[in-house]
Amino acid sequence: MEAPETLQKAIAYFSDPQRSFDAAVDFRWPGGNVTCPRCGQAKHSFIKTRRLWFCYVCKKQFTVKVGTIMEDSPIGLDKWMIAMWMLANCKNGISSYELAKVLGIRQNSAWFMLHRIREAMKGNPDFKLGEDEGGPVEVDETFVGGKIKNMHRKHIREKYHGQATGGANTKTIVMGMIDRNSRQVRTKVIPNVKRDTLQGEILANVSKRTPVYTDNAIGYYELAKQEFVHETVNHLQEYVRGQVHTNSIENFWSLLKRTLNGTYVAVEPFHLDRYADEQAFRFNNRATKDNKLTDSDRFALLMSQVGGKRLTYSELTGKDTDSLHRETAGTGQEEPF
Structure with a gap:
């Protein structure tokens, strides 16, 4: 398949149901080696009129959507592909209201689509930063959220149950690391900035004996x-000392907050990890001097990651998780629907 190079060409190309189906199959099963997503076997027959397969092993039918983020979605492949193209390539993201207008669907459907696409954007790296002569690695954390003085008294009571609030306790903490050599960034929402938390994440994600640059926060002692x-660099006295600085990861924070403040406006803390994954995907796959990635390349990469991942509405809204998970301090209300 010759992939389209622009959004306009992508809309025209994927508007044809057969071409969008063929493209989805190529991305899902490169080389045409279709296997059943339930049993993993390749013994099946294709029902052309319905664009689905019948597996002779598990005796069940499956489509190209089964076993992907698109499973059980009534929305057509053409709209899914345009949504993926836009989220992968719009530098500041795209709101569910805007996507709903573009695709001609309901806003709550667009909101659900976007979160499922973010699930596919989530990286599953099997290596540590700084490996193979990588590094140095910059580590920093940022606080995301609104100010208590700007919140309605009712929301303060609901979120904090009358407890005293103030300072960083009212915000959600995101920790980030970036390898200067590979230019890859990783993020994670963390519960606090205690030493065990910060250094535990560094141990899990950074190869030992790698140069690590941080600010002089006590958690890194x-x-x-x-x-x-x-x-370390003491930001009360300086921002750069030779090669020692955290400017690269702070650049990523500026991109993330521009997206949150300008496009999504209000994000609940239990969704914040997904928004950070979205921004990290675009950042890690941006065009650089050494890697000339195009919009089509980012789209193809995202499409190749949709398999083996599933996000249900109950999981997304927290209906099948502990209610305590929803009591984390945050930034306001998620996009209403």
């Missing part, structure tokens, strides 16, 4: 004892 080459 004695990081060198964990076999890292640790250097």
Whole structure:
């Protein structure tokens, strides 16, 4: 398949049901090696008039959507592909209201679509930052959320149950790391900035003996004892000392907050990980001097990641998780629907 190069060409190309189906099959099963998503077997027959397969092993039918983020969605492949193209390539994201207008669907359907696409954007790296002569690695955390003084008294009571609030406790903490060599960033919402939390994440994501640059927050103290080459910069006195700085990860924070403040406006803390994954996907796959990735390349990469992932509406809204998970401090209300 010759992939379209622009959004206009993508809309024209995928508007044909057969071409969108063929493209989805090529992305899902490169080389045409179709296997049943339930049993993994390739013994099946294709029902052309209905664009589905019948598996002779598990005796069930399956479509190209089964076993992907699109499973059980009545929305056509053409609209799914345009949504993926836009979210993968719009630098500041796209709101569910805007996507609903573009695709001609309801806003709550667009909101659900976007979160399912973010699930596909989530990276599953099997390597640590700084490996194979990588690094140095910059580590920093940022606080996302609105100010208590701007919140309605009713929302303060609902969120904090009358408890005293103030400072960072009213915001959600996102920790980030970036490898200067590979230019890859990783993010994670963390519960606090205690030493065990911060250094535990570094141990899980950064190869030992890698140079690690941070600010002088107390949570990073004695990081060198964990076999890292640790250097800090005191932002009260300086921002750069030779090669020691955290400017690269702070650049990523500016991109993330521009997206949150300008496009999504209000994000609940239990959804924040997904928005960070979205921004990290675009950042990690941006065009650079050494890697000339195009919009079509980012779209193809995203389409190749839709398999083996599933996000139900109950999981997304927290209906099948512990209610305590919803009591985390945050930034306001998710996009209403």
